[in-house]
Amino acid sequence: MALNFGNGEATKLHFQSSYPDSEIVIGLVAAVGTDLEHVAREIVERLKAFRYNSKEIKISRDIIPVLRKTKNHTDHFARIDNLMSTGNRLRKDSGENSILALAAAASINEFRIKASSGAHPAAFKKQAFIISSLKHPDEVEQLRKIYSNGFFLIGIHSTEERRTELLTKRKFISEDKAKLLIQRDQEENEPFGQHTRDTYHLSDFFVNLQGNLDKFQNDIWRVIDLIFGKPFVTPTFDEFAMFMAFSSSLRSADLSRQVGAVIAKNKNIISTGANDVPKSGGGLYWPHYDQNNTKIEDEQGGRDYMRGGDTNVLEKNAIISDILERASDSTKRELKKLLKSSKIKNITEYGRAVHAEMEALLACGRSKVGTVGATLYSTTYPCHNCAKHIIAAGIKRVVYVEPYPKSKAYEFHSDSLSHNDSNKVLFEPFVGVGPRSFFNLFSMNLGSGYKILRKLGNGNIVDWKESTSSPRMKLTPSSYIEREQLAAVSVLNCLEKLK
Numbered sequence: 477m478a479l480n481f482g483n484g485e486a487t488k489l490h491f492q493s494s495y496p497d498s499e500i501v502i503g504l505v506a507a508v509g510t511d512l513e514h515v516a517r518e519i520v521e522r523l524k525a526f527r528y529n530s531k532e533i534k535i536s537r538d539i540i541p542v543l544r545k546t547k548n549h550t551d552h553f554a555r556i557d558n559l560m561s562t563g564n565r566l567r568k569d570s571g572e573n574s575i576l577a578l579a580a581a582a583s584i585n586e587f588r589i590k591a592s593s594g595a596h597p598a599a600f601k602k603q604a605f606i607i608s609s610l611k612h613p614d615e616v617e618q619l620r621k622i623y624s625n626g627f628f629l630i631g632i633h634s635t636e637e638r639r640t641e642l643l644t645k646r647k648f649i650s651e652d653k654a655k656l657l658i659q660r661d662q663e664e665n666e667p668f669g670q671h672t673r674d675t676y677h678l679s680d681f682f683v684n685l686q687g688n689l690d691k692f693q694n695d696i697w698r699v700i701d702l703i704f705g706k707p708f709v710t711p712t713f714d715e716f717a718m719f720m721a722f723s724s725s726l727r728s729a730d731l732s733r734q735v736g737a738v739i740a741k742n743k744n745i746i747s748t749g750a751n752d753v754p755k756s757g758g759g760l761y762w763p764h765y766d767q768n769n770t771k772i773e774d775e776q777g778g779r780d781y782m783r784g785g786d787t788n789v790l791e792k793n794a795i796i797s798d799i800l801e802r803a804s805d806s807t808k809r810e811l812k813k814l815l816k817s818s819k820i821k822n823i824t825e826y827g828r829a830v831h832a833e834m835e836a837l838l839a840c841g842r843s844k845v846g847t848v849g850a851t852l853y854s855t856t857y858p859c860h861n862c863a864k865h866i867i868a869a870g871i872k873r874v875v876y877v878e879p880y881p882k883s884k885a886y887e888f889h890s891d892s893l894s895h896n897d898s899n900k901v902l903f904e905p906f907v908g909v910g911p912r913s914f915f916n917l918f919s920m921n922l923g924s925g926y927k928i929l930r931k932l933g934n935g936n937i938v939d940w941k942e943s944t945s946s947p948r949m950k951l952t953p954s955s956y957i958e959r960e961q962l963a964a965v966s967v968l969n970c971l972e973k974l975k
Contacts, residue, residue, distance in 0.1 A: 495953075497601035497602045498599075499599055499603045499951045500604045500626055500628065500703065500947050500951060501605045501607065501951070502605070503607045503610050503615075503628070504630055504632060505609055505672065505675045505676050505679060506609055506631070506633075506672075507658065507672050508658060509640065509642045509654065510634040515630075515632055518696045519604075519630075520606070522697050522700045523604050525942040527602055529604070530604045531603070531605050532605075532607075533580050534609075535610070535611075538583060539583065540562050540566070546558055552643075552649050553650075556657055557657065564666065567668035568666070573668055574615050576615060577607075577615035577616075577618045580607045580619075581622050607619070610629070611661070611671065611672050612670070612675055616678045623951055624951070625925070625950070626952075628703060628913075630679060631677070631678075632684075633676075639654075643658075673879050679910050680910050682877070683695045683907060684907045699909075703947055704945040704947055704948065705925065705926065705945060705946070706940055707920075708937075711909065711914070712908055715908040715909050715914065717745065718906050720748065721853045721911075722855055722911030722914075723736065724738060724748040725855050728829075729752060733751075735750065735854070736832050737749040737750075738836060739837070739840060739851070741851070746840060746843075746847075747839035748839065749832040749833060749834070749836030749837070749839060751830065752779065753778060753830070760830065780828060787826055788823070792821065792826065800812055824861070831862050832856075833852060833858050833862040837869050847869040848870030849870060851874070852873070852875070853875045854875070854876045855878060856876060856877065856878040857878065857880035857883055857885070858874060858880070858883065859882070859883045859884075859885065860883055860885045860888050864888070866901065874901065874903045874904070875904055875905075876906060877906045877910070877911075885903070916949060924949055925949040928948075
């Protein structure tokens with residue numbers, strides 16, 4: 477976008493990032509069979525209250541067929557399966573796992589060029605773009621690079637039963653084939669394949685598309701209201717507790733991933749936990765100042781990185797090597813492939829780290845605090861080892877963000893836990909503002925967006941209206957180099973006033 481550095485209004489808009497009519501880009505991520513058309517309609521309708529126009533870009537309709545010719549199937553199973561395969565081939569052949577997101581951004585740019593009628597493409601006023609749906613973490617990463625704080629990802633949870641029903645009754649796909657699509661969509665082995673699970677937990681917001689459509693509508697409205705800076709929206713306890721679980725995960729030095737958990741009772745946090753190595757005397761390792769009190773360091777030989785490796789991975793590799801050594805030379809090559817892709821990779825028992833959920837339970841034990849009837853919040857669905865201890869500890873409810881397909885928790889303990897029966901230990905997906913956006917959207921003045929005002933100088937509350945509100949995090953069309961130039965112009969203008 478060409479900048480007129482002599483224009484005081486342009487300098488003000490660009491340097492102060494005060495774009496009141498800033499564009500927003502919303503990405504949707506959901507498993508196959510989720511009614512995303514309904515989701516998009518709700519978003520579009522709510523945005524109208526803010527006088528925003530919306531344009532939806534469907535990856536399956538507007539991107540994949542444009543990048544590569546696809547067969548025109550009348551059978552819904554064949555059409556969906558072919559679109560998945562074509563998307564995978566595009567990622568693989570291009571060597572770019574974010575190619576579909578890049579193409580979506582290019583599509584927005586094309587729309588911008590057409591609207592400019594030959595002039596230099598410029599930012600739209602009060603325009604939202606909805607990209608549906610994203611299936612790979614690299615796609616989310618790429619869109620966040622392009623649109624920065626102006627990009628919001630909404631993860632939509634829908635039960636497998638509900639998604640199967642949509643595929644069978646509305647798409648006329650057999651139940652067996654519907655389950656094949658659901659399994660494929662969830663997690664493919666190839667790095668260029670469908671990775672919906674890994675994409676879902678990157679969301680800024682999580683909503684649950686269940687039978688209660690009024691609740692779903694209100695949840696969507698709350699998401700949009702927060703984006704536009706409604707000053708009186710504060711966190712639910714679930715949102716607060718999950719943010720605390722996420723904060724707990726950040727103290728983990730685990731070599732694979734960071735997981736956090738908290739236990740709450742009567743809407744009070746009673747313990748926290750992270751996945752890390754236990755230390756003598758109780759609890760986990762923390763970095764600390766050395767004996768001279770001059771440098772923060774970790775205990776020698778304590779955490780895994782101080783020992784140079786992940787014992788769980790090393791032991792699994794040792795098991796595979798031991799089996800291969802016993803095999804004949806003629807079968808080793810094929811056997812190695814089979815072992816590498818077998819369930820050996822799911823073994824977790826050789827890890828030195830205490831799981832986050834277990835540490836939260838143990839912390840209660842060390843502090844002599846009861847857990848019966850409490851709620852456990854975890855950034856990841858608990859594994860089957862943690863699940864049995866959660867049940868035994870009397871936890872009544874478990875809330876999680878990231879699914880964990882390796883977990884056998886429900887398979888092993890269906891007698892005691894459920895995803896919908898509150899008479900058992902209830903495992904349910906998190907709904908609300910995700911940890912990554914918690915600070916920006918709920919802090920009045922410390923986040924990345926503009927400061928929130930709740931009252932006027934006379935003490936009365938502000939009269940917040942949708943029609944006059946603007947996105948809290950702005951999508952600025954200028955680059956940081958352009959803003960540096962504008963900063964210099966602003967300084968010159970100030971110096972002129974000081975003369």
